[in-house]
Each structure stands twice: as structure tokens, then as C-alpha cells.
Amino acid sequence: MNKSYAKVIVKGSPISKSNFKLFNTNGRAILPYNSGKYHDRYALYEEEISYEARVQNPNIVLEEGLIAILKVYYKSSKRHPDTNNITKSIFDGIEKSGLIVNDAQIKIIYIEEYYDKENPRFELELFGESEYEIEYTIKPKDIKSEKLIYSPASNGKKLIKNTTSKTSENNNLLICEFCNKPIKSNDYIKANKGKTLVCKNCFNKLF
Known part of the structure; x- marks a missing residue:
């Protein structure tokens, strides 16, 4: 069934694909799946994303250009993967689920970074460009916050x-x-x- 909207929530701390690569003797990057070692974690995370995407959006296939709104909630504000890097990890899993045809469909992506020590996760919403558009506004704050x-x-x-x-x-x-x-x-x-x-x-x- 084709629709123009889907939402996926995956609990747990988001991880970056780049942190789980191993390199063979020729320098080629590989992502192990069942080595029994720490590096398997990425492949398992990708499988979890794929499973949750499909379970939460049964019979939905998004085939058109998409607008993506990604909200990432980390355990800590001090140390975590670069948010820009984890988008590849997330969309690899979403593509694998069959919810989208190819991650090249993502024409616009809006990313928000938050912190939730008790419930780290990511929330992804996908909107079909044929039915949705996005607007945003940048303006000065009424009350300035502390610089990070x-x-x-x-x-x-x-x-x-x-x-x-x-x-x-x-x-x-x-x-x-x-x-x-x-x-x-x-x-x-x-x-x-x-x-x-x-x-x-x-x-x-x-x-």
C-alpha cells in the first residue's frame, strides 16, 4: 500500500556506522555481522531499525521524493556520535525494511538533537513531497540561553x-x-x- 507518510521510533542510543567498520589487509572496509565481536553491534542495530520500521508501518511503501524530520535523543550531551554521521546508519536500516525504495529519495532532511538519559532513541517522520512541504523560521531569541x-x-x-x-x-x-x-x-x-x-x-x- 502506497502512502505519503510514515513514522519510525527506535529505542536505544543511536550509533554511527563508521565506528563499527573493520578493514581487511587490502584496506577495504567491512561490516561484520556474526563474528561474535563488538563490531557486530552495527549490523544488529541496522536489523533492529529494519524490523521496527516494517512493524510500525505495515504494508506501506514510500516511492516518491521525501522530506525527513529526524529527532535524535542521546543519553548524554557530553559524548555521543556526530549526529550527521548517524543518518546513514538510520537510512540504511529504513531502506532495508522496504519502507522506502532507496535513501536517495530523501530530498530534504531536518535534524534535531536532544538528550534523554532515561529513554534514548530516534524518531523519524517521512513525508511525501507530493502532499507535504516544509517551512522554517530563524529569529532572535526573546531570552538568550547559555552558549554551549x-x-x-x-x-x-x-x-x-x-x-x-x-x-x-x-x-x-x-x-x-x-x-x-x-x-x-x-x-x-x-x-x-x-x-x-x-x-x-x-x-x-x-x-
Whole structure:
């Protein structure tokens, strides 16, 4: 049955596809599914998205261009995957469900980032362009809120959020790409030509 609207809610902390890739000897990225290791988590997450998308929208197939409204709720405001990166993970699962034909259908995407320690999740709404359009307004706030300052960590990969612009000891922390926890000095493994840092605890889970 073809319709012009669908909604999908998947509970749990959203994850990024890039954090679960393994590389073979030729440098080609692979995503393991049943290795029994930590990296299987992404494939299982994709399967969960696919299942929930289909169960929540039985017999619906969206075939036209779409407007996507994505609301992501993380456990913590301090450390989490880059929101822009998790959209690929989400739409891979949505496409796999058959709810959409191809993620290239997404013509407009609007992303909102929130925090819910007790109920992390994402909520995705899809609107067919033949029946819906989107409008947005940017305007000055009546009451200004406190700035959330983003400062680069010393490894140049992760951003650490501070509520003030003062230099903090946290700005020099190295962050593990997998568990997103601070890494102690010399207690990590470099990967992807030095671009990725993995704490030894997470590294040992891989093998």
C-alpha cells in the first residue's frame, strides 16, 4: 500500500556506522555481522531499525521524493556520535525494511538533537513531497540561553562540549572512538593511519 507518510521510533542510543567498520589487509572496509565481536553491534542495530520500521508501518511503501524530520535523543550531551554521521546508519536500516525504495529519495532532511538519559532513541517522520512541504523560521531569541562551546580535543577527532569558553583540562583528553570514554596516556591503539584512537579495553574486545 502506497502512502505519503510514515513514522519510525527506535529505542536505544543511536550509533554511527563508521565506528563499527573493520578493514581487511587490502584496506577495504567491512561490516561484520556474526563474528561474535563488538563490531557486530552495527549490523544488529541496522536489523533492529529494519524490523521496527516494517512493524510500525505495515504494508506501506514510500516511492516518491521525501522530506525527513529526524529527532535524535542521546543519553548524554557530553559524548555521543556526530549526529550527521548517524543518518546513514538510520537510512540504511529504513531502506532495508522496504519502507522506502532507496535513501536517495530523501530530498530534504531536518535534524534535531536532544538528550534523554532515561529513554534514548530516534524518531523519524517521512513525508511525501507530493502532499507535504516544509517551512522554517530563524529569529532572535526573546531570552538568550547559555552558549554551549565546542572545543577540539588534542587528537583532532572528537569535540568536547563545555558550557563556558574557558580552557578546561577536558580539552586535552583523548577520546576512544568506540566507547567514547577518555583514554589514559599510552593506553590506546591507533588505527586508520593514525586517524582513529581505540582504548586497549575496546581493542581487546575485537579479537
